[in-house]
Amino acid sequence: MGIGTLRRHYPTAAAEPQGAAAPPEATAATPLPGDFPMRDKLEAAGYRSLEELRAASEEELVARGLTRRQAARVVEALQELS
Numbered sequence: 001m002g003i004g005t006l007r008r009h010y011p012t013a014a015a016e017p018q019g020a021a022a023p024p025e026a027t028a029a030t031p032l033p034g035d036f037p038m039r040d041k042l043e044a045a046g047y048r049s050l051e052e053l054r055a056a057s058e059e060e061l062v063a064r065g066l067t068r069r070q071a072a073r074v075v076e077a078l079q080e081l082s
Contacts, residue, residue: 037073041066054078 029049032039045064047053053074056064061071 037077038066038070041070042074050078050081 029051031049032042032047032053036042042053045061045066047056058068058071058075061074062068066074
């Protein structure tokens with residue numbers, strides 16, 4: 001089996017068509033509001049947007065350094081925004 005045959009059966013990643021870029025609105029993130037509870041602690045824990053925070057559970061917030069009371073307050077504030 002020659003190299004041409006191998007290339008035909010195993011195309012390289014560069015030869016494959018690239019997907020279309022995501023529209024800007026699909027990648028845009030909503031920053032945490034300035035008056036959001038525990039904003040500094042949330043940013044220190046790695047949460048930079050409301051979308052990231054909405055995906056987190058109260059347990060995950062506690063695991064990232066917030067107290068249970070602080071995590072509950074953050075979840076409550078998220079529900080108020082919705």
